[in-house]
Amino acid sequence: MTDDEVLAEFRSCDALLEGHFKLSSGRHSAFYLQCARLLMNADRAGRLAVALCQKIPRDIRSRIDTVVSPAMGGLIIGHEMGRALGKDAIFLERPEGTFHLRRGFRLDPGAKVLMVEDVVTTGLSSREAIAAVAREGGEVVAEAALVDRSGGTADLGVPFFPLVEINFPTYAEDEIPPELAAVPVTKPGSRK
Incomplete structure (x- = not known):
């Protein structure tokens, strides 16, 4: 799929x-990608x-034993990636603020x-999710995401494969432009 085709799907x-959104990262943006609607x-x-x-x-795909995604945002696409790869897909949760496997999920050592x-x-x-996988005995060999909106700056410590890169500007709390600050803020993400 081309970038334009992916955006057409959104x-x-x-x-x-469009509006004023406080992202899960804590940064602010005039745009939000609601992947739950997409998926x-x-x-x-x-x-x-x-x-x-x-x-x-292909060499990375051939090494994958399990797909893991963080709840909530990664649940659906993680499940579908498991289906596409023919692998089990499990998810991490953070009921007290730190990611863990729950619900009887586990990873084989290594x-x-x-x-x-x-x-x-x-x-x-x-x-945080990659660190949780290491604590659970697994090794993250790569990350995939529907959207990279980091502008190519996200350092995950593993190879990263986004479907599309979208570079909507984001702002720290003290950098919000006046026109965006004038719009009421919405926090649609899953992180408190």
């Missing part, structure tokens, strides 16, 4: 929102997962993991 289901259609989610799998080099996210902005959640 627009087709009203998943590209609510199983056929579309499957198509996007297949396209994302094609971004990952399991090779593909981390899957919906959107990467600063990479903080991804790095």
